[in-house]
Structure formats: structure tokens, C-alpha cells
Amino acid sequence: MTSYGTIPTSSGAGVDLEYISRAKERLKAGLGTRRPWRQMVELHSFGLPKSVHEAVERVKANVAFFRMNYVIVVLFILFLSLLWHPISLIVFLVMMAVWLLLYFLRDQPLVVFGRLISDQVVLIVLSLVTLVVLFLTDATINILVSLLVGVVVVLIHAAARKTDDLFVDEETGGLLRSAGATSPSSS
Known part of the structure; x- marks a missing residue:
């Protein structure tokens, strides 16, 4: 009995497709905690603060x-500064893979030795490990300047x-109030 002309249905192909679809889902879910960029840069939401306390x-x-967005901005600025240092760039890309696995794409809380590790x-x-590893690549000035620029931009x-237009949800832990519940000094 031959199976000439039939399409093979090996379990290996199904596993690969399942893995790819799971990776896509995790990517969407992991970056889902990132706030929309449009919300971050709405022009009507900008204004100078009236006091240092308000700032x-x-x-x-x-x-x-916007924690996730700010991390992405700082990492992007760091990436741009390392374009002229190939070894540092390779190390940075390896660390970005670690960031993706442990911070951006993680869909469950991180547990190490039975203890729950918070996102903070x-x-x-990850920030400290990334900095230490990058400092070992002799791009110290570029790293420090790019981090300073990133922090200033943020x-x-x-x-x-x-x-006043930021809303509370389960992820922020109640740190923010909806537009109707803000104090008059935050407008």
C-alpha cells in the first residue's frame, strides 16, 4: 500500500506551526501591556506643569x-548609539533577546525558587545586567550618553x-484615576 500523491501529516510540522502560532500569541500578549503610541503622543494632552509638585x-x-513604552524608548536610543560599535551591538542584541523573554513577552509572573518576582x-x-555587560565592551561613553539622553527624553x-485622560485598569494597580476622579490641580 503506497501513499503516493498524498500530503504527509507528520507531527513535526504540526508542532512547528503550533510553536509559531504560540509565539505570535505571546508576542501580541506581551506587547499588549504596552500603551498605544498614539495615546502617548496626543498633542492635546501636553502642557507645561504649573508647579514642580505637579511636574x-x-x-x-x-x-x-507608560512604563513599557518608556523602556522601549530608552532601549531604542541605546540601540542607535551602539550602531558604530559592532561588538557592543551584538551583546546588546543578545541582551534584547533576554529582555524579550523575561520582560516583554512573559505572559505569567516570574517565579524563581518558589518566590514571585515583581515586574519592577x-x-x-535586567537593566543592571544589561549595563554591566555593555560596559565590558568598551563603549562606556556611548552607553552613558545614550542612557542620559533616554532618561531626559522620558x-x-x-x-x-x-x-487627566489616563484611566485605571488592573495592570496599573490603581495608581491613576479616571478623568472624572482626578484632582483639579492635575488639569
């Missing part, structure tokens, strides 16, 4: 709300963006 409150609220701890540890955006 600090805006920075706190915007960093909590993962963010801090702080300027966070201080200038009004927070």
Missing part, C-alpha cells in the same frame, strides 16, 4: 502608566504629558 506627580503617574525587580535586574515627556 513630579505627572512624572510618577506617566511612568507608572525584573526591570531593575522625563521631559512624563512631565509635559497631562495625566
Whole structure:
């Protein structure tokens, strides 16, 4: 009995397709916690703060709300600064793969030795490991300048963006209030 002319249905092909579809789902779900870029740059949402206290409150609220977007912005600026340092760029790309697996694409909480690790701890540890590894590649000045530029860009955006149109959801842990519940000083 021959199977000439039939399409083979080996389990290997099904596993590969299943793996690809699961990876696509994880990519969508992982980047789903990122806020829409359009919401981040709406022109009517920008204005100078009236006081230093208001600027600090805006920075706190915007960093909590746009955390994933700000990380992407800083990493992109760091990537651009490393284009002229190929070894550093390779190390950075390897670290980006680690970032994708442990921070951006993770769909379940990270548990190490039976302990739940928060997103903030993962963010801090990955940032420190990335910096240490990159500093070992002799691109120290580029890294420091690009990180400084990234932090300045984030702080300027966070201080200038009004927070009265940001809404509470389960992910932010109740740090922000909806437009109707904000204090009059945050407008």
C-alpha cells in the first residue's frame, strides 16, 4: 500500500506551526501591556506643569502608566548609539533577546525558587545586567550618553504629558484615576 500523491501529516510540522502560532500569541500578549503610541503622543494632552509638585506627580503617574513604552524608548536610543560599535551591538542584541523573554513577552509572573518576582525587580535586574555587560565592551561613553539622553527624553515627556485622560485598569494597580476622579490641580 503506497501513499503516493498524498500530503504527509507528520507531527513535526504540526508542532512547528503550533510553536509559531504560540509565539505570535505571546508576542501580541506581551506587547499588549504596552500603551498605544498614539495615546502617548496626543498633542492635546501636553502642557507645561504649573508647579514642580505637579511636574513630579505627572512624572510618577506617566511612568507608572507608560512604563513599557518608556523602556522601549530608552532601549531604542541605546540601540542607535551602539550602531558604530559592532561588538557592543551584538551583546546588546543578545541582551534584547533576554529582555524579550523575561520582560516583554512573559505572559505569567516570574517565579524563581518558589518566590514571585515583581515586574519592577525584573526591570531593575535586567537593566543592571544589561549595563554591566555593555560596559565590558568598551563603549562606556556611548552607553552613558545614550542612557542620559533616554532618561531626559522620558522625563521631559512624563512631565509635559497631562495625566487627566489616563484611566485605571488592573495592570496599573490603581495608581491613576479616571478623568472624572482626578484632582483639579492635575488639569
